[in-house]
Amino acid sequence: MSFRRGVVSTFGLLSCSLLLAGSLYAGTYQHSLTIDTMSLDWSVNSDTLAVKVAAPTTGWVGVGFNPSDMMKDANIIIGYVKDGKVKISDDFGTGVTSHAPDERRGGSSNVTVVGGSEVGKTTTLEFTIPLKSGDAKDGMIDPAAETKVMLAYGPDRDSMRMKHVYDKIVTINLSTGTMK
Numbered sequence: 001m002s003f004r005r006g007v008v009s010t011f012g013l014l015s016c017s018l019l020l021a022g023s024l025y026a027g028t029y030q031h032s033l034t035i036d037t038m039s040l041d042w043s044v045n046s047d048t049l050a051v052k053v054a055a056p057t058t059g060w061v062g063v064g065f066n067p068s069d070m071m072k073d074a075n076i077i078i079g080y081v082k083d084g085k086v087k088i089s090d091d092f093g094t095g096v097t098s099h100a101p102d103e104r105r106g107g108s109s110n111v112t113v114v115g116g117s118e119v120g121k122t123t124t125l126e127f128t129i130p131l132k133s134g135d136a137k138d139g140m141i142d143p144a145a146e147t148k149v150m151l152a153y154g155p156d157r158d159s160m161r162m163k164h165v166y167d168k169i170v171t172i173n174l175s176t177g178t179m180k
């Protein structure tokens with residue numbers, strides 16, 4: 001084999017593997033729902049919830065779990081993508097219309113960023129959170145029970161202070177993927 005052919009086939013093999021890895025990865029979420037203009041994909045992996053959420057905004061995108069009343073007591077994950085970098089915060093619903101980072105309320109940050117992108121007008125965040133972090137500012141997620149899931153996104157600004165232009169609460173059994 002000539003050096004050139006060797007390089008070409010090695011490159012071909014490498015790009016095929018990368019493409020395959022990419023498509024396998026893209027298909028790894030166990031569940032998927034479209035809620036109005038937002039999409040929510042997730043997987044329950046033993047003690048972790050892996051989430052991919054997308055919305056038509058260049059500002060923040062948020063997901064929350066189990067509020068007691070509107071935003072109160074919810075475990076909220078909010079983030080945006082700026083200059084290709086993902087900024088995510090593990091927040092807590094401090095009141096019916098307010099939230100603050102867990103770390104500022106005596107809790108800790110329990111979110112792991114997996115990725116994110118801003119393509120055209122769509123922002124996508126991918127992260128994992130523990131189902132039971134042990135943090136009082138997170139609560140617990142029981143995949144087999146009915147989980148109240150909040151979805152929201154902000155206006156086209158990279159600021160977590162701006163109020164949402166869209167918000168919704170849905171009830172999902174995270175194990176089966178069934179939405180009420």
Ligand code: HEM
Pocket residue numbers: 061062063064069070071076077078096097098099150151152160161162163164167168169
């Ligand atoms: C960024 C700052 C935020 C502000 C200033 C804010 C403010 C508010 C306000 C004033 C309301 C009352 C209803 C209304 O006026 O529309 C509300 C409701 C709501 N918010 Fe937020 N919010 C913020 C972030 C978030 C985030 C990150 C989420 C979730 C991921 C969220 C989810 C909700 C939901 C689901 C409701 C409606 C609750 C219901 O219909 O019972 N909010 N918010």
